[in-house]
Amino acid sequence: MIPPVIVDTVIEARWIIPVEPEKTVLIDHAIVIDDGIIKAIVPSLQACSQFTPLNHITLDHHAIIPGLINLHTHAAMVLMRGLADDLPLMEWLNHHIWPAETRFVDANFVLDGATLACAEMLKGGITCFNDMYFFPEITAKAAIEMGMRAAIGLITIDLPSSYASDADDYLAKGLVLRDQYPQHPLLSFCFAPHAPYTVSDKTLANIMTYAEQLNLPVHIHLHETIDEIRNSLDTFGLRPIARLHQLGLLSPNLIAVHMVHLTNKEISLLKQQNCNIAHCPSSNLKLASGFAPVTDLLAHGINVGIGTDSAASNNRLDMFEEMRLTALLAKANSNKAEVLPARQALRMATLNGAIALGLDKITGSLSTGKAADITAVDFSGLTLSSCFDPVSHLVYVAGREHVSHVWVNGKLLLDEGELVNLNEMELINRAIHWQKRLNS
Known part of the structure; x- marks a missing residue:
């Protein structure tokens, strides 16, 4: 025996x-x-x-x-939850979020915010998150200390911040961070250019070269609003997807976030290039961005995962809510009760996210x-x-x-x-500390 x-x-x-x-x-x-x-x-x-x-x-x-996989978030922004609600995206960013970040975001802010976000996500069954924010090395530290799996976004933006002075500085710091954790069991990395309207062609081309050399995903907001598309046409003569395609960024490494406003031709192009999409239904609803054509994307065989976006625009890091909304909105928008059944929503919140991050051999x-x-x-x-x-x-x-x-x-x-082994009251007190500062 x-x-x-x-x-x-x-x-x-x-x-x-x-x-x-x-x-x-x-x-x-x-x-x-x-x-x-x-x-x-x-x-x-x-x-x-x-x-x-x-x-x-x-x-x-x-x-x-x-474990649920949050395919798109800005973890530390949990400290801005409810700071500026019920506003359109660009007004929300230009007049509230970006000014607050300029005044307050530093390594301490990100550590407290990312730790609080990790705690909220763990309590909601999320075991892995894909992040995009300043001071990514601090988010990595928080994830390791909390024991969470994280895809750390090497953020790049053509605007100076307390973290970096210009696009080259962002990229250099991100690459140094990646080299510090070559084989960490909980960490992976993505390039994270913020959006087509905040990143130049030169920077996007550099990111494409690095992404191909290092085989890393590229995580970017894309086709979130009609204004984004209109401004791209005015500035570049191209819709953002066409611009990224021209630069070579449409590929299996791309994680395109939101993807609300798409033509049939663009959906076919995304399939042809085997791109991945992070669907954020609550954020799209709250910012009145629109309804992503999820059923059409899935019908074309495109890999679609689910994300919460930040707690500043959601206002919850709650993947159960996102799963439910994903399924219900798909049914309402298609007028077909049978589309996007529960099992498909669960897969989108787990395995599809892992596939997008290149982690499906490990998790999902x-x-x-x-x-x-x-x-x-x-x-x-x-x-x-x-x-x-x-x-x-x-x-x-x-x-x-x-x-x-x-x-x-x-x-x-x-x-x-x-x-386990975490003092929740201490986290709450840190959040209250930042609330007072942001209100000052």
Whole structure:
């Protein structure tokens, strides 16, 4: 008789929803974790006979899913939540956000903001986020300290800030940061030019060259508003997508954020170039940017993930809300109730984000050999009873308040809804400190 294998953790659950293979729901199964990696997913009885865990967790009323992936955010801006609401994008940026950033954003601001954002995201089941903000080395530090997986955006903009003096300075600092973490288990990197209207052709061309040499994604706001497109036509004689295509930036490495206003020809071009899209429904709604043609993008086979955008424009870092809105808006805009079903929304919030970031061999689904990035959702409460389909419940019923446990790389970071080894009141006090300063 073969003795049981000693492993770090066994998690038994009512349902395991691995995302791939598609439409799979495993009942009364267990995930076996060792050294941060998923070693096996087997029936619970088999797990008990084959493995001896150092930690054995039984979640009889829970659904286990891959950790959610927030494909677009500006984490530190959580400290500006509610600072300037109910305004159009450019008025919001020009008269409120950018002036506040000029006055207050420094390394301390980013550390406190990114740490607070990581805590909020972990409590909502998010295990990985793709960030774009100043002082990216500080966001990287916060993610490491919190134990989160992060794609750190090497931000570039043709405007000076407290972080860098010009586009070349942004790029140089970003490349130095990337070289500091060549193989960190939790960090990856993206080039992050802010937007076509804040980055010159020269800078975009430089980024394209570096991205090809280093095989890094390029993460950029694109076709967010009608004004953006109108101004591009006035300035360059081209719509922004055409301009980026002319510069060689449309590729499988591109993560285009928002993509609200698109022609059929542009959608076909995006498919031809195998671009990725980060869909941010709440931010698009709140800033009145419009409705992204998600059903058309998906029908063309384009990879679409989901992001929250910043808490300054959302105002929540809540991927459950984004999943639900993604599905509901797609149905309303297409007049077809059957489009974008719950399972597809869940995939967009997990595996599709990992694919866009080039991390799908590591995370995004629950598969043997992948990192144990796992979220548990408690279905025991009154508001989730009764349950005919756990995937439907995850998208249409559950909220981030139902997240009970989170593991990243096999490490338990949220236990029964409480952050492990973190003083939440200290984070709240830091947020209050910055609120007072921003109001001064």
